[in-house]
Amino acid sequence: PLPAGEARPLSQTDTKALAHREAAPPLAVAGPSGHEQPRLQSQPPPPSLAPTASRGVAATSSPLPAGEAQSLSHAAAEALARREVAPPSAVTGPSGHEQSRLQSRPPPPSLASAAKRRCVRLNGLLGGASCEGLLRLHAQHGEDFDAINLSTCWCRLVRGTSEDIAWLQQENGERLLPLRSQTLDVLANWTSDEQTVANIVHAMGRLQLCGSRWAPLWEAGEGAAAAMAGACTKPQALAMVAWAFAAAGRPAAALFEVLSGAALRIVRAFDPQSLANMAWALAHVNQRVPLLLDAFAAEASSHLSDFGAEYLAVLAWAYAVLDYPAHGLFGDGRFVRRCSAADVHELKDLTQLHQWQLWLGERDFGYRARARLTLPQRPCQW
Helix, strand or coil, X not given: CCCXXXXXXXXXXXXXXXXXXXXXCCHHHHCCCCCCHHHHHCCCCCHHHHHHHHHHHHCCCCCCCHHHHHHHHHHHHHHHHXXXXXXXXXXXXXXXXXXXXXXXXXXXXXXXXXXXXXXXXXXXXXXXXXXXXXXXXXXXXXXXXXXXXXXXXXHHHCCCCHXXXXXXXXXXXXXXXXHHHHHHHHHHXXXXXXXXXXXXXXHHHHCCCCCCXXXXXXXXXXXXXXXXXXXXCCHHHHHHHHHHHHHCCCCCHHHHHHXXXXXXXXXXXXXXXXXXHHHHHHHHCXXXXXHHHHHXXXXXXXXXXXXXXHHHHHHHHHHHHCCCCCHHHHCCCHHHHHHHHCCCCCHHHHHHHHHHHHHXXXXXXXXXXXXXXXXXXXXXXX
16 A cells, blocks of 8 residues: 555646547547547557556556656657557558569469460451451450551451452551551560561551651651561561562661661571562662672572572562672573573563663673573563
8 A cells, every 4th residue: 555645646647648648639630430539549559668558557556756657658648649640551552662563563374364365366367357357357356456466467468469458558548547556556665576577567568558647657667677677587577677668668778777787697597589579678779788788699699599580580680770790699600590490481570680681781790791691582561
């Protein structure tokens, strides 16, 4: 039992501490309902304050100076007040670093596999559709198209008949406008393989999409083609891009410089068709790249038997237009003998070989006699 005079100061101290706690900001400011306030206010102090609380309880059984008991109760009340007004972590959410980590998580495997199956199914539908069917599929499922679906769609569009191509070209490609914005996004943010870019750009070249409405698409295609050329391992992709820009009348000197460097790096992998198409594109935009032309001549010379009439004619015409002698290709008579054996008879091929012969007649490279080719006579078609 404590003397009555000593117990009274402790009771006054507790009364002041309780009054100070009641004067603290109410919990309703932080969000809980009025029904929850009494329950929250009656919660015990945090663990860090537990020793202080037990010391206050012990004051009833062990003598403590009134001043110490008052200061401990005051500290406990202030700590509780700070705890009660602190914003909950659910409001602030995860830190910026945590948010970026959560946002960068890949989709669940089930969603990724479902998206892949959907794109494979769409590619199957695109593969067997007509031109009208392709546009209809894009109108219905375009939002589900990935880069490969889009590439397949463009590729299939230009595999139709000449009537189909003319139908698509009407009003400067008006029917193709729904494809434009999505294709622009794919090319501007290219991360896929080189064949995707090659297929899209080649189709644009086949369709002769020109004018201001298609200029942004060509610019995006130029950037994507330059990016993919650096690590390209497919000669066909390089040749398709070069052919497309040349056919559309877009010289793009910087792009052709990049394409030429990439072609020189993998020149040994070029097949006759890719080599002839690349040479044709260089001639069409007047890009005279001696290192590449020498490499092409050497590659063609070592595989002349693989070149058919069309590719022989294109190759001869390209070197004539670029005024490049290519002694290793034309100087020993093997090219002429191969042309004779290939049975050149198509008018277009004969015309190109005739232009090559005229060029040789004007230029004395020292092998004119060995390069003389007797071409079959065909009646003029007016």
